[in-house]
Amino acid sequence: MSFDLLSEPIRKYIRDKGWEQLRPIQTASIAKILSTDDNYILASRTASGKTEAAFLPILSKVDFNETGVRVVYISPLIALINDQFYRIEELCKNLDVTVTKWHGEANKTLKDRLIKQPNGIVLITPESLEAMFVNKPFNVKQLFSNIKYVVIDEIHSFIGTDRGTQLKSLLSRLQNVNSKPFNIVGLSATIGDYNEAKKFTGNELKTKVLLDRTAKEINALFRYFKNKNEELPLKLLKDLYIETKDNKVLIFPNSRGRAEEVAVKLKKISDRVKGHSDYFSHHSSVDKEVREYVEYFAKNNNRQSFCISCTSTLELGIDIGTVDEIVQIDATHSITSLIQRVGRSGRKDRESSNLFLYATNEWSLLQSVACWLLYKEGFIEPPQTNEKPYDILLHQALSITKGHSGVRLTDLVKQLKENFAFNQVEVSEIEAILNHLIEIDFLEKLQHEVIIGVEGEKIVNSRDFYSVFKTEENFKVVNAGNTIGEIPFSPQIIEDENILLSAKIWKIKFVDHKSKKIEVIPAKDGKKPMFYGGGATIHSKIREKMLEILYSETGYDFLDQPSCDETETLRKDFSVFNVRILQSDRPLLTTEKHLQLFTFTGTRINRTIQLLLNIAGIKNTLDDSSSSFDIEVPKQELISKWNSLIQPLADIDSHITILLQANPALLDFSKWGRYLPENFQVKLIKDKYFDIEYTGQLLATMKLIENK
């Protein structure tokens, strides 16, 4: 039995806790981690004891009397480190093991103490690890040359992202520092591609997946309130108020502005009918201290009802206590996100989760139903993969050069080539990127060595160097010396305008452009703040499911009457197309002055189709929410050009080059891509912004079905 395999202090911990039995994922991981030297991915639903599943066996197995940090825990969030610190410290209470938090807001004295006496467990962020490699490479050696295990929490948040590539590179560099190779354990509730998760260990063959598919019972209820205005309909808000007033609730309205609108308006209704006043908003623009208060309030409040209107800030791992209900307003952009959000409620055993899904337009309703059905089928969208992350390679080249205070060019090429984050990138490509860095003075060549160049110094010595993601510039919002939050500057930010922030209404009194400050006073009425952002990227499988729903006759018991009626209306609208083969048949609506093509495919493919339509001179407008194009040429022209539409795919690089020269903002998704040679920028855009291969496959078989 797994329990007997654990060391005595850990068995005592479990006995003291009074646990009747171990969770399935814990039983499995204890048996495997203690008996093998493999890497593991532990996949099991939210609140199923994954942290313990990793640490119970690791704490039993690792000898903490040896010098050096023995276990490194990596988290995507500071807040999660602070949360896990208490849990891990408690797990260690019968052992003599130091647990140290290491991130930008962690206590420096405790960090210095660890450097003097490296031991125990360190909880760290990827950016703090990066900073140590850049500024204090001797500390990396001092601390991290005797690691036995690395635990990566919420590993799905790294998969398929630039930050994930950076983390892989840092892990690869960490292995080089170690005297013996360490093992890796990754944790997540929502993994769409296990092979991509395995790549984080650098050794896919020696990585096993332990999976507990047990799902929690979820009661889903769909509500439909059609809306054409910018603000949410009052009927929806009233319905939402009644459903949530006597519960502990999280509401996810998909944007920061709308989160504020919901919090303020529900609070107003509650004030009017003398209900509770604990309505909050929680997102990146709300001041950190205010957010922490909201989290604390939710966690330490067992009886009172409350309502938090939030964005993805409350989507990941942070335990905010018991929540009875989750409300999603309009469709999530991914199934992963839906699962994570649902996982926030009913975190105790035997409690089922309640989920309300409100929709305000027909396409959002259809997308929401599609996500729900795919979730029920056990489908999670696979991450977007990028085999050639040239931009992150460029960043890591600068990081390595700075960390070594100069390095032989041949060694730098070798280190990058052997780094498992970049193993698909050719040596000739690495050399071309490095030569370009020398040309633009980011690197300087001294005989056989390279050091950081004049232009590179500015970049490498900046506080912004350690992360691979971009951030917007914000104005601080202050009322009588208290910081309410930070919002990006927009035309709305002028004196005497009213804005919503932190679930309250404010009047702008003074805007200080120099110190980027907005002075506000309380007000009675206002508008939601404006935020800029790119569009969502929807996976093609969700769109395909939407098409399938339209051509199915199945009724769904989770829909309310208006949702049911709207679904039937959509089905009736699409019954004029004789769509038979769902993979390839696509509706083409032709009326006298209008031509509309429904592609029912993912965002990146729609972008690629739009590029091809533009190349062919077919004027069009893309609406990604309905996955459709308004075509502004006569039908005959579209039909005659249709078969040759995919021809430019053979020579797509030159077309993207022209597009990039006309519109440099195309590369805005990449923080470091702007320093790449142009042909590498084009390759990056081709891989990440468009989807050339899938578009080719789809268009080769796509059949346009006109209405009867």
Added chain:
DNA sequence: GACCTGCTGCGGGCTG
């Protein structure tokens, strides 16, 4: 029709 994430080192001034 988007959301989120993190951050060094040094020196000056203040507190206990």
